[in-house]
Amino acid sequence: MLLSPSILSADFCHLGQDIDMLNSSEADWVHIDIMDGVFVPNISFGFPVLKHVAKVSQKPLDVHLMIVQPEKFIQEVRDLGAYIMNVHYEACPHLHRVIQQIRDAGMQPAVTLNPATPVQLVRDILPDVYMVLLMGVNPGFGGQKFIPHTVEKVRELRDLISETGSRALIEVDGGVNMQTGARLIEAGADVLVAGNAVFSANDPQEAIRQLKSL
């Protein structure tokens, strides 16, 4: 499995130290949550801050845009040197076009589904995406309680991926810890995002090591 720690739960006064900690950890990617206060009821950080994060991070950036009209920022995300750009299904009426634009910009495109959005809705875009991100909580905040139905959605998506011959990865974001993570991996998830489970641990690198052993 791949682990993508979310810096939403990092110490923003010492962001550089937390990125260094991730650099020397077993984390595979760094998950970056961008919020606009419109698509979700919270605002996190924007490109002026992320430019500095990108400079220090040695891990590929897994950027999750919780914003309306994410296509307006493809260039900015590309300029960060991002590996993956995740856009929400619910924020993109012309999803197919946005996915092509992300690919044309040289990034891996991923589509994200809110807890109430059925996995069947991504069937026609599966051949075009690198990854599908299933939210395990309603997006906007770290440290929320996992919605158990997400495990069933991972199973359904795994079946849909096999049925359509797609090679898309399944990532889950929100409420991931050792218990929920084990159930998600067993159901077929490839990538887990973890914010609180990493950054509020006494030893974040050890928490990463444990999550990686799932």
Ligand code: DX5
């Ligand atoms: C929530 C964000 C998540 C968040 C996860 O809207 O998309 O990436 O950081 O945090 P935890 O792992 O604490 O639920």
Ligand code: ZN
């Ligand atoms: Zn996220």
